[in-house]
Amino acid sequence: MKLSDLRLTVVGVPRSTGFVSKHVIVELMTDEGLTGIGEMSDFSHLPYYSIDLKDLTTVLKGILIGQNPFQLSRMNMELKSHFPEANFYYEKGNFIRNGIDAALHDLCAKALNMPVSEFMGGAIQQKIKVCFPIFRHRFMEEVEENIAVVRQRLEQGFDVFRLYVGKNLDADEAFLDGVQREFGSRVKIKSLDFSHLLDWKASLKAIRRLSAYDFEMVESPAPQNDFEGLRQVRMKSDYPVSEHVWSFRQQHEMLRQDSVDIFNISPIFIGGLTSARKAAAAAEVAGKGCLLGTTQELSIGTAAMAHLGSTLVNLNYTSDPTGPELYVGDVVKEAVRYEDGYLLVPGADKPGLGMELDLEKIEQYRVPDLSWGAVSVHQLQDRTSQTKQ
The missing domain is CATH 3.20.20.120 (Enolase-like C-terminal domain)
Incomplete structure (x- = not known):
């Protein structure tokens, strides 16, 4: 079994406070018809920069396509060489590696017909x-x-x-x-x-x-x-x-x-x-x-x-x-x-x-990119839509 394609989809889902958190849904496809899913969770954190989704997709495809998904250790080493640890709490390279690694675990467990646990x-x-x-x-x-x-x-x-x-x-x-x-x-x-x-x-x-x-x-x-x-x-x-x-x-x-x-x-x-x-x-x-x-x-x-x-x-x-x-x-x-x-x-x-994507919900919350818009530092720190300073 080999990885054959990758799809990244950005969704912006509001919290009950009104703050909208953006996440990237990962789909890893194989030449045997199986798909693993993962989540690059909540990019709406400091530091105040965003990721270009088109570039990210191109880089990840170059790393992953054609690989055996069961080679988890080797692929994690490769991912870490492209998205290294930066010794920072909200380092977005870690977010990226997390989403891919979850999708790989989901895919491998599906191939073996067992839960990830x-x-x-x-x-x-x-x-x-x-x-x-x-x-x-x-x-x-x-x-x-x-x-x-x-x-x-x-x-x-x-x-x-x-x-x-x-x-x-x-x-x-x-x-x-x-x-x-x-x-x-x-x-x-x-x-x-x-x-x-x-x-x-x-x-x-x-x-x-x-x-x-x-x-x-x-x-x-x-x-x-x-x-x-x-x-x-x-x-x-x-x-x-x-x-x-x-x-x-x-x-x-x-x-x-x-x-x-x-x-x-x-x-x-x-x-x-x-x-x-x-x-x-x-x-x-x-x-x-x-x-x-x-x-x-x-x-x-x-x-x-x-x-x-x-x-x-x-x-x-x-x-x-x-x-x-x-x-x-x-x-x-x-x-x-x-x-x-x-x-x-x-x-x-x-x-x-144990999760199955709902395509209608993904379309409901789909947003074009990970850009910030008018989000303030106070909103990022407190996870609210409040504008009081």
């Missing part, structure tokens, strides 16, 4: 506990809006939440206080997510201020690649520290300097399922826990993470992938499912990722 070694769980994100407060009036989100999502079975913090600590504190008063022990705050906005001293000050409320961990409490800052927070606070993995060099430094307790692993940020499995294995060897992170993928990307997570022995913290719950639509016939705050691993009775 079985292709990767076998599932040890069929559902993954996840949390729902509460996006960052910039204004006090957003507090009641976000408490209403907790109220609504709790009714739907989500009882764990992740709070983005650091822009308005008064509002962050008011939110935590309101949640504690209204919901008590029925709701759990998994983490305070600083998203690299503050230096470690400012983050530590904020953690101490908010420690009157119950949360499990802190995430990204220092600027990107500030390994000493992460270690300082880890040593000086009472909470475990989590950080994303976006390159193997960065993970090596976090291990060498003992900077974190928990590795936040997501295929989109490390460049695919193949790399994510390596990162999780490195964490396991070092005795570190893992959780699945997210950029808020559509169902294809979320399904890939669910299959990955189902195979990990050190996935011992609540994970983040709830993207399909944040969007007003999707591009598959049957979206991934959530039940009682768990992401269900799809496709136990279906080969591959």
